[in-house]
Amino acid sequence: MTDPVLSLNNAALSLQGNAGRVDILHDISIDVQRGETLGLVGPSGSGKSSLLMLMGGLEQATGGSVMALGQDLTVMNEDALARFRRDHMGVVFQSFHLIPTMTALENVAVPLELAGARDAFDRAEAELATVGLGHRMDHYPSQMSGGEQQRVALARASAPRPDILLADEPTGNLDGANGAAIMDLLFGLRDRHNATLVMVTHAPELAARCDRTVRLMDGRIETPAEIKVAE
Ligand SMILES: Nc1ncnc2c1ncn2[C@@H]1O[C@H](COP(=O)(O)OP(=O)(O)OP(=O)(O)O)[C@@H](O)[C@H]1O
Ligand SMILES: [Mg+2]
Numbered sequence: 001m002t003d004p005v006l007s008l009n010n011a012a013l014s015l016q017g018n019a020g021r022v023d024i025l026h027d028i029s030i031d032v033q034r035g036e037t038l039g040l041v042g043p044s045g046s047g048k049s050s051l052l053m054l055m056g057g058l059e060q061a062t063g064g065s066v067m068a069l070g071q072d073l074t075v076m077n078e079d080a081l082a083r084f085r086r087d088h089m090g091v092v093f094q095s096f097h098l099i100p101t102m103t104a105l106e107n108v109a110v111p112l113e114l115a116g117a118r119d120a121f122d123r124a125e126a127e128l129a130t131v132g133l134g135h136r137m138d139h140y141p142s143q144m145s146g147g148e149q150q151r152v153a154l155a156r157a158s159a160p161r162p163d164i165l166l167a168d169e170p171t172g173n174l175d176g177a178n179g180a181a182i183m184d185l186l187f188g189l190r191d192r193h194n195a196t197l198v199m200v201t202h203a204p205e206l207a208a209r210c211d212r213t214v215r216l217m218d219g220r221i222e223t224p225a226e227i228k229v230a231e
Contacts, residue, residue, distance in 0.1 A: 003070055004031035005196040006055055012063030013050055024050045025219045035190055037197040039210035046216040048200040049094055052166045056091050057081040086115055090157030094168040096149045098141040105137040108156045115160050127155040132181055147173040154182060158189055165189055167199045171206055
């Protein structure tokens with residue numbers, strides 16, 4: 001077996017807030033292989049988004065290690081992390097994080113351009129058409145519904161064909177038809193490019209399509225990662 005694409009070993013996350021230290025994740029050990037899809041499930045506040053942020057190097061572990069493609073994210077500085085994400089990762093945040101002053105097309109195309117793609121705008125158009133937003137390319141985020149913004153965020157994350165795609169509730173705001181289209185897009189990334197997907201989801205249909213699901217409870221992995229949990 002080849003090395004895992006993501007490997008967390010006793011990873012922990014504590015954050016310092018005004019009200020003191022908050023321990024958010026404890027003892028997280030998990031390996032994710034190339035081409036694997038992992039679903040993260042668990043109740044609100046259990047730490048799913050926080051774990052995704054650790055995997056993306058968007059939060060620094062305060063204990064243990066977080067390895068991605070053989071590199072230790074916990075020792076990289078901000079610049080190195082940003083480059084690593086640009087070259088290898090796509091992230092879809094729970095709150096989308098679109099750039100408000102850019103149209104849908106620009107939100108997708110500009111990161112592609114920054115990553116050196118020559119046909120960035122053509123690719124962005126194709127990607128937006130895939131998520132059913134061919135008619136919304138010139139709209140700004142404030143002119144789009146939540147589900148539409150979510151689809152732009154997904155097009156932006158998947159357009160560079162990342163090795164690793166981290167998505168926080170990618171079908172959360174979508175109806176059945178759009179949710180199914182998004183699932184096809186996500187799993188297409190895996191099938192065509194052997195991408196590794198980690199998705200937070202409450203949707204049983206999405207969890208069921210994952211190779212494995214891991215349930216979090218109070219910042220810990222509740223079920224061993226090897227066991228497929230029926231939702
Ligand atoms: N910046 C922060 N400072 C302090 N506590 C935080 C911070 N971010 C998250 N938390 C706490 O960490 C815990 C886990 O939050 P997280 O967002 O990871 O949960 P979640 O499982 O994604 O929940 P949901 O399903 O509601 O999105 C929560 O108790 C939350 O209040
Ligand atoms: Mg969350």
